[in-house]
Amino acid sequence: MQINRRMVLASIPLTLLFASSLQAAPRSSWDGTWSGLWGGRDSTSITIARNRVVSYEYQGVSTPVAKSKVTPKTVIYISSGITVTLTKTGKSTAFATLHSSQGDTTAKLTRQ
Numbered sequence: 001m002q003i004n005r006r007m008v009l010a011s012i013p014l015t016l017l018f019a020s021s022l023q024a025a026p027r028s029s030w031d032g033t034w035s036g037l038w039g040g041r042d043s044t045s046i047t048i049a050r051n052r053v054v055s056y057e058y059q060g061v062s063t064p065v066a067k068s069k070v071t072p073k074t075v076i077y078i079s080s081g082i083t084v085t086l087t088k089t090g091k092s093t094a095f096a097t098l099h100s101s102q103g104d105t106t107a108k109l110t111r112q
Contacts, residue, residue, distance in 0.1 A: 084097070
């Protein structure tokens, strides 16, 4: 069996392309810290890494998040009876809604 030299030379760039694409995990378009003001007055930030919400900060207290759902357009997490939904409005902007037993509020968030 003879191997065609052209086939071998043509396969080298493809091999390099696939090898380099497997080395690094893809970065989520949500990765980063998103900051804003609930109701226009109470500061908050939400940290997302590798397609999951890691933690959120409210009134200077950081709280870890155990479970979240991240899609290309939305992020949802529930913590202590509070449901937060982020909807992407731009490359580095999002609109957030918060629903709790005490009421609902919104925030405009910017990735820092």
